């Protein structure tokens with residue numbers, strides 16, 4: 001049997017940073033008079049920072065110059081990083097550390113495949129930077145999810161064929177990217193958002209070592 005491996009999304013799979021993105025975007029929405037709820041925040045999951053801003057602006061029918069967009073994204077990221085700075089190992093989602101250690105100990109290849117430009121800072125904060133030998137994040141790609149670029153680069157780094165990669169994702173855009181890359185997809189979350197995934201788990205606590213072994217066979 002050919003070798004298989006895993007590609008992990010970051011936000012929503014390894015750590016729950018969606019709440020910090022929400023708080024940081026919410027402040028901008030308030031400044032601009034845009035009604036922005038936690039439900040709206042769902043639309044931002046897995047999509048790039050630039051696309052997130054576009055979505056927020058379209059919710060309030062607000063138009064900005066490119067200069068203003070850059071300025072607001074920078075400010076949002078500073079607020080976001082202030083939350084991230086407070087993260088530690090306790091912010092790792094249930095079962096993930098155990099699974100990563102198991103994969104490492106058994107030489108099963110795995111990579112990060114995240115849209116975030118802050119991925120390394122976050123991994124360092126929760127003490128997982130060392131364990132990842134392959135990292136593909138928002139700094140490495142020119143096309144955001146649902147474009148498959150991020151996962152295809154990860155497959156290359158792992159020296160695996162796309163069809164032998166198993167993507168763990170919490171966002172609809174990420175599941176679509178995995179599909180377009182012809183990879184196996186495991187959705188973490190609700191059927192409503194992630195119905196397109198090959199497998200669906202309600203939370204990372206269900207992504208046990210036994211379950212991962214099953215995916216490899």
Ligand code: B16
Pocket residue numbers: 009010011012021044045046047048049052077113114115116117118119138171
């Ligand atoms: P940043 P993932 C994504 O990370 C988040 O889900 C998404 O909400 C965020 O807009 C995007 O990263 C960009 O993040 O502003 O840190 O570059 O889920 O692909 O790990």
Ligand code: MG
Pocket residue numbers: 009010011012013045046169170171174
């Ligand atoms: Mg995610």
